[in-house]
Amino acid sequence: MSLPAAVPMTVHARGCNELPVLRERGQREVFCGLTGIVWLHRKIQDAFFLVVGSRTCAHLLQSAAGVMIFAEPRFATAILQERDLAGLADCNEELDRIVHELLARRPEIATLFLVGSCPSEVIKLDLGKAAERLSQAHRGRVRVLNYSGSGIETTFTQGEDNCLKALVEELPTAEPTMRSLLVLGTLADVVEDQFARMFQQLGIQSVQFLPPRQAGDLPAVGQGTLILPAQPFLGETVRALIGRGARLIEAPYPLGAEGTFAWIQAAAQAFGVTDERLRLATARPMERARSALARFRDTLAGKRISFLPDSQLEIPLARFLQRECGMQPVEVGTPFFDRQLLAGELPLLPDNLRLSEGQDVDLQLDRVRSDRPDLTVCGLGLANPLEAEGLRTKWSIELVFSPIHGFDQAADLAELFARPLVRCERLAV
Amino acid sequence: MQLTLWTYEGPPHVGAMRIATSMRDVHYVLHAPQGDTYADLLFTMIERRDRRPPVTYTTFQARDLGGSTADLVTTTLRDAYERFRPQAMLVGESCTAELIQDQPGALALGMDLPVPVIPLELPSYSKKENWGASETFYHLVRGLLAGAAPEPGYQRPVRPQGQPPLANILGPSALGFRCRDDVQEIKRLLSSLGVDVNVVAPESASPADLLRLPVADFNICLYPEIARTTCAWLARTFAQPTVTTVPIGVGATRDFLFEVGEVSGVDVSQVLDGEGSRLPWYSRSVDSTYLTGKRVFIFGDASHALAAARIANEELGFNVVGLGSYSRESAREVRAAATQLGIEALITDDYLAVEQQVEALQPELVLGTQMERHIAKRLGLPCAVISAPFHVQDCPARYSPQMGFEGANVIFDGWVHPLMMGLEEHLLNMFRGDFEFHEDAAPSHLNNGLERPAAPAQLEEQTADVPVPGEPCWAPEASTELHKIPFFVRGKARRNTERYAAERGLATITIETLYDAKAHFGR
Numbered sequence A: 001m002s003l004p005a006a007v008p009m010t011v012h013a014r015g016c017n018e019l020p021v022l023r024e025r026g027q028r029e030v031f032c033g034l035t036g037i038v039w040l041h042r043k044i045q046d047a048f049f050l051v052v053g054s055r056t057c058a059h060l061l062q063s064a065a066g067v068m069i070f071a072e073p074r075f076a077t078a079i080l081q082e083r084d085l086a087g088l089a090d091c092n093e094e095l096d097r098i099v100h101e102l103l104a105r106r107p108e109i110a111t112l113f114l115v116g117s118c119p120s121e122v123i124k125l126d127l128g129k130a131a132e133r134l135s136q137a138h139r140g141r142v143r144v145l146n147y148s149g150s151g152i153e154t155t156f157t158q159g160e161d162n163c164l165k166a167l168v169e170e171l172p173t174a175e176p177t178m179r180s181l182l183v184l185g186t187l188a189d190v191v192e193d194q195f196a197r198m199f200q201q202l203g204i205q206s207v208q209f210l211p212p213r214q215a216g217d218l219p220a221v222g223q224g225t226l227i228l229p230a231q232p233f234l235g236e237t238v239r240a241l242i243g244r245g246a247r248l249i250e251a252p253y254p255l256g257a258e259g260t261f262a263w264i265q266a267a268a269q270a271f272g273v274t275d276e277r278l279r280l281a282t283a284r285p286m287e288r289a290r291s292a293l294a295r296f297r298d299t300l301a302g303k304r305i306s307f308l309p310d311s312q313l314e315i316p317l318a319r320f321l322q323r324e325c326g327m328q329p330v331e332v333g334t335p336f337f338d339r340q341l342l343a344g345e346l347p348l349l350p351d352n353l354r355l356s357e358g359q360d361v362d363l364q365l366d367r368v369r370s371d372r373p374d375l376t377v378c379g380l381g382l383a384n385p386l387e388a389e390g391l392r393t394k395w396s397i398e399l400v401f402s403p404i405h406g407f408d409q410a411a412d413l414a415e416l417f418a419r420p421l422v423r424c425e426r427l428a429v
Numbered sequence B: 001m002q003l004t005l006w007t008y009e010g011p012p013h014v015g016a017m018r019i020a021t022s023m024r025d026v027h028y029v030l031h032a033p034q035g036d037t038y039a040d041l042l043f044t045m046i047e048r049r050d051r052r053p054p055v056t057y058t059t060f061q062a063r064d065l066g067g068s069t070a071d072l073v074t075t076t077l078r079d080a081y082e083r084f085r086p087q088a089m090l091v092g093e094s095c096t097a098e099l100i101q102d103q104p105g106a107l108a109l110g111m112d113l114p115v116p117v118i119p120l121e122l123p124s125y126s127k128k129e130n131w132g133a134s135e136t137f138y139h140l141v142r143g144l145l146a147g148a149a150p151e152p153g154y155q156r157p158v159r160p161q162g163q164p165p166l167a168n169i170l171g172p173s174a175l176g177f178r179c180r181d182d183v184q185e186i187k188r189l190l191s192s193l194g195v196d197v198n199v200v201a202p203e204s205a206s207p208a209d210l211l212r213l214p215v216a217d218f219n220i221c222l223y224p225e226i227a228r229t230t231c232a233w234l235a236r237t238f239a240q241p242t243v244t245t246v247p248i249g250v251g252a253t254r255d256f257l258f259e260v261g262e263v264s265g266v267d268v269s270q271v272l273d274g275e276g277s278r279l280p281w282y283s284r285s286v287d288s289t290y291l292t293g294k295r296v297f298i299f300g301d302a303s304h305a306l307a308a309a310r311i312a313n314e315e316l317g318f319n320v321v322g323l324g325s326y327s328r329e330s331a332r333e334v335r336a337a338a339t340q341l342g343i344e345a346l347i348t349d350d351y352l353a354v355e356q357q358v359e360a361l362q363p364e365l366v367l368g369t370q371m372e373r374h375i376a377k378r379l380g381l382p383c384a385v386i387s388a389p390f391h392v393q394d395c396p397a398r399y400s401p402q403m404g405f406e407g408a409n410v411i412f413d414g415w416v417h418p419l420m421m422g423l424e425e426h427l428l429n430m431f432r433g434d435f436e437f438h439e440d441a442a443p444s445h446l447n448n449g450l451e452r453p454a455a456p457a458q459l460e461e462q463t464a465d466v467p468v469p470g471e472p473c474w475a476p477e478a479s480t481e482l483h484k485i486p487f488f489v490r491g492k493a494r495r496n497t498e499r500y501a502a503e504r505g506l507a508t509i510t511i512e513t514l515y516d517a518k519a520h521f522g523r
């Protein structure tokens, strides 16, 4: 078997400042950061997420969790009632009461996140203080942390960013000479294990993941820590880690064969792994990913795709679909641009791409209707209405709930986009 | 503060969205942060609606606070009016906007929009979805019709001879349980009586249609949770009587027809004597003998729970062992119905309290909402969904009303299907412990075999044969005997026997103890 050379990449000599971006500030049709709880609580198995909010917040969580509703989940909402709004003192007392009850009910919980919402922020309920107070009260039993998932501060995936940022403050300090790789962002366990094996093969000794599967297993961070984000929406966490001395590895995200290779390559280079060793470790999975991807090329190549802003994964996904599947991105909308985190992606984007930041959903839908792309990636509220207008759609939330990172998931990722098109072909009614 | 895992009802503004989404040519401007736009998916995903709900959200952010949020309201209102050109606009706020007190309703009224504007004040921290829907419908109807109200003391003119009576059907709405098909069934019934339908609202009605409401001779309050307040106002203002029977079940449908006859003066005897529903015969046929005394747990909104209790008791011969509702507004009626059945009603919106009761009662059938379906699934109990909130699979493609005679047919099938079939159950009781025909097997006509055996096993685990100090322990042969008891009553048998033994200070439970306890508690 011949070994592939390092991936040839067409890289545009261009900074992101030169990309024309359409900025919109109208109605956003995006979930708030509370939604992250739906996957975070599956990942961190001994953590409980207590939203301090309203009935709306509870309803959002259960609607987003949808069919995942089962048994007793490790999240809940402390719903503010009329009398809680009368005075903050009582509000804090009530919160303490609820936390005591909860911890009595759930002895297995080791970390409790108090998650702020719009209402708790507007009434200025200080969950930071509450977390300190409750940590004291339950010392030795549970660690209480807090972050904001509110819709006035965060969109969809930013909730995870805030959650991980809260964990960064808890990370022990590593010796400055201790070199380690910190992979950032919730990944399916199976993907995490694949990456761990890969880095092991490359001889990178110390590899850690944040969030960990058990909230107690926190990685240490220090000047020798190199951060490799697996998700493009963790800017605040990255900056908090940099604040603790860590350094950021700039790379595209591990979506698709090319993206995964470039991501691993960036880590390998940072750790001084030889090209030969990198090629040896990546050749087979890379080949596997490429041939698996080839099956979807016929379906996807030449098809036009638009992204409505949602998960913040839009830019890396558009890059993957364009470069590896031959799709033509029409408009790529993203809730916000984080230049620092997208630095590895932007040079890989085509020149004629229409990028938009923020949203004005009615205007954006007007553009979708006039562009008539073959596929539109959008939230659940918009999908059926667009289908009814004869436009094929892909729900963006599935991209956050499915294992899509890494070589062996590259074809699964392509398949998620191919499926609505294949289905459309098949249906004769 | 109230600790909540799952909620039966959303916030009151979601109720308002249900009214707006039901109707045509209404637009709702909601002062709310971006996350609240999740509510769109309730309609587009659960009900597969092919249009976005007619709702524009201001999606204000933290950086707008303390400055421009009020401007955002007026700009949003103006843009939404220009784009959608509705006949009427609803203006309101969600929980967060309620706290910042921009008073979008007042702002909207000050804008001189060229269409009626109905401001909504729906207190999010004390009220819930159904209340919000009811208030919204009421304010919309009243807002549009108050100007047309006759003088107090107004008497309706007598309907001219030969002119068929005219009825409004009020209450069917988006995300209401089986509303689409119920309306069709009720329309069919009315037409068989020679009663014409004037307006159905809110579902499919426009504000112009609402203006025609007073023309009808009477109102049918099909879903009291949504329409009771509106019907009461129409009765007071336009002297329109209200038909209040909810026609779910054979008996209730007959009562409904009778009430329509009384209110409209038409002769309903022919329809009452007509073919009706197949439920009575199906229920009397010998195959259904096995349904007798099946222990059933019922939970849902008040209307559907009450109707289910009556059907279960009078029309299927079940024993209602639990009855409850999350509709606090109708707690009194539910309590009264429960008392009649000799049980205590469970009025709660706490999912865990419901789960606890189901677990304690170990019913043979659970009739409930989406939540109870999950409870039943976890406990390995048969279940049918009878009330909102429901999930996408309970919004079927086929015609499946709950109301009227056809509704009763649908209910018979829907509730009996999850159960073991008669003969199958007998064989099961005879050959307990048979290696392939054992009690943990799913009913042979249901292919949920993967779920069923797992669940009882889980239950068993929780009460596994681990001796607890001071409590009686099971002798191995008694334990084996216990496993020959059908799984759906096994939990109860275990608890009863343990209680029996504990009360008598027995250290060991033998086969004798098991049967002594059985005789003691009877069934």
Ligand code: SF4
Binding pocket: A032, A033, A034, A053, A054, A056, A057, A058, A060, A116, A117, A118, A119, A149, A150, A151, A152, B033, B034, B035, B036, B095, B096
């Ligand atoms: S946007 Fe705010 S109020 Fe709405 S669900 Fe999210 S946190 Fe709760």
